[in-house]
Amino acid sequence: MTRQPNTEDQHDMQAFTQSEAAFAHALSVFPDGTSRVTIERDPIPKYMERGEGAYLFDVDGNRYLDLNGNFTTLIHGHAFKPVVEAVYRQLASGSCFANPTLMEIELASILCERIPNVDRVRFVNTGTEAVMFAIKAARAFTGKAGIAKFEGAYHGAYDWVEVSQSATPENWGPGDDPVSVPLYKGMPESVLDETLVLRFNHTELLEKQLQAHAHRIAAVVIDPMPSRAGLIAPNPSFLEALHQLCRHHGVLIIADEVLNLRQGYHGASARYGLKPDLITMGKIIGGGLPIGAIGGREEVMQVFSAKSGRPLVSQGGTFSANPLSIVAGIAAMRALDKAAFALLEGLGNRLRANLADIIAQHDAPFAVTGAGSLFRIHPTRSKPREFRDTATNPAQNAVLRTLSRFFSRHGVILPNGAASCLSTPMGEIEVDTISDLFRLFLQEHSADINSMEKPE
Ligand SMILES: Cc1ncc(COP(=O)(O)O)c(C=O)c1O
Structure with a gap:
């Protein structure tokens, strides 16, 4: 009716x-x-x-x-009761410490249990930071500086992923050779040179571009269903080609699920059959408080480890894993x-x-x-x-x-x-x-x- x-x-x-x-x-x-x-x-x-x-x-x-x-x-909408109660409780016990908490292990465990290919996690405060550290991790792991991303896709405010975020028919260039379009006047030329712009669901072009440029590319950053680029699903054959090419050329796959983790209990990569090396998360995992997270295969995530001295990627942050965001995230994710x-x-x-x-x-x-x-x-x-x-x-x-x-x-x-x-x-x-x-x-x-x- x-x-x-x-x-x-x-x-x-x-x-x-x-x-x-x-x-x-x-x-x-x-x-x-x-x-x-x-x-x-x-x-x-x-x-x-x-x-x-x-x-x-x-x-x-x-x-x-x-x-x-x-x-x-x-x-869960606004003022979700379990989140409100968890945050009130935590606030009365302290909002941030320079020490770890038991709660951060619990939220990380939820993500490791649910999301395929997430063996280890690091928490940050925004999706932007998660994408930035995932890219740094891929660079450190591969020893290459360049990244590839899809035209029109939004991944937050790290310069390299801002390239061609707002490309237009006037400046995006030929279909078989997309131009790296700056987001703002003065964006460094080096950033544009280091960013290869791909086109979503274009398998032949992907093959051609990765064959030519993979030697300088650390990772392909892909949102499985990029919202601002159309909220369009990836073709299975396109993802299969992406896996094969990246494996063959030693390029990592970073799935940006900051927005699309909400597509299912196991996230969006699992839904579409994407097998990333690193996954960036945010938004829903903080229950409405600021958060971001980088997750991924154990071998790659070791770049953050300080177990045997200085880590390859030094990732900190005054408010990273702050207890308020963490308890809100636990309450939201448990209810999900x-x-x-x-x-x-x-x-x-x-x-x-x-x-x-x-x-x-x-x-x-x-x-x-x-x-x-x-x-x-x-x-x-x-x-x-x-x-x-x-x-x-x-x-x-x-x-x-x-x-x-x-x-x-x-x-x-x-x-x-x-x-x-x-x-x-x-x-x-x-x-x-x-x-x-x-x-x-x-x-x-x-x-x-x-x-x-x-x-x-
Ligand atoms: C796919 C994606 N990546 C990254 C970000 C950046 O997240 P934040 O706004 O928390 O920095 C967003 C935000 O909308 C996003 O949709």
């Missing part, structure tokens, strides 16, 4: 006076009024007061169903049992199927990608196969913005141009709310949508 969403235009009831005042003040203390580039501001950011389960409440008292979940971190993943899988399948049906019924120029608890809506008739297929023109960008704005007006936060996610406090009601709203959007905005397909 589908329900019509409350078609009364929530926008008329939504007020943003407190957010407007906050943003005016914020402009005097932050370069553009925000402290993260990823903050949505349409036209101003909505300042949040609190979160509860699947919902967020802004400072003006508006309520939203949260499909962002702090960029896919909050797999196989039943929880089955629930998320079922909800995700239902939502993606609903959206695809609605698109077909309206013969609308949209497609849906994703897996598990993740989904992304594209303004194209067929699903993109890789990053270059996700490039949008101004009319498509305008429709995506309108879609996000429409959802927000109806009390749902739908990220624009990135993965949206479900969380364990959600159920069929939330899935149907999202589906019904999308149907209403197609009905109310058919003129805008049709304009996307008109020749410019």
Whole structure:
């Protein structure tokens, strides 16, 4: 049974006076009024007061169903009770020590037990740091400096993985020879030279590029389903070729699962048959507190070991393995049992199927990608196969913005141009709310949508 969403235009009831005042003040203390580039501001950011389960409440008292979940971190939603209680308890016993704790062994054990190819772990504070140290580990293990990454894929803020993160049709170069595109003016030429840009799911090109460059490449960094590059699944034959080529040429595979670990109890590499040497994790394993982790094969992880003197890679960090993040992570991961993943899988399948049906019924120029608890809506008739297929023109960008704005007006936060996610406090009601709203959007905005397909 589908329900019509409350078609009364929530926008008329939504007020943003407190957010407007906050943003005016914020402009005097932050370069553009925000402290993260990823903050949505349409036209101003909505300042949040609190979160509860699947919902967020802004400072003006508006309520939203949260499909962002702090960029896919909050797999149990907001203020998840076991996490809140664990953090309160730990806070009263001390927030950080220059000594190890029993808890860090417990969280590391959960990861080693669940995630194939994770024999050993090191904790850090962000996904960026995890990716950075995994790359340093691969360099130290192989003695090579270069890395390879996929065009359009996001891996955090370490320079080498930022290359071609935001490539465009104007600068990404020929299909059979992708250009290393700098993310910012002044990015060192040496970083661009040391970063080989690959194309996801392009097996022949991968063979050609690795044959030519493997002698200088320490690792291929691959997110099994890169969110910003389209949230597209890897082809099995492509992964098989990747394994063979990397093994043959002495190149390590780093699976960046900072976002996609949430795809299953054993993570995303296990789901798609990828066999990495190192895995980077973050987001869900900290239960909503800052965290990152590098895991991997014992032989490779030994680069971090100081057992016989100075380690090959010196990895520390004042707040690494801090007890607050660790206890929050244990509470979140313990609650993420196989039943929880089955629930998320079922909800995700239902939502993606609903959206695809609605698109077909309206013969609308949209497609849906994703897996598990993740989904992304594209303004194209067929699903993109890789990053270059996700490039949008101004009319498509305008429709995506309108879609996000429409959802927000109806009390749902739908990220624009990135993965949206479900969380364990959600159920069929939330899935149907999202589906019904999308149907209403197609009905109310058919003129805008049709304009996307008109020749410019
Ligand atoms: C795949 C991937 N890698 C790395 C990162 C960086 O993680 P963090 O923001 O914790 O530094 C992200 C963050 O969104 C990510 O999605």
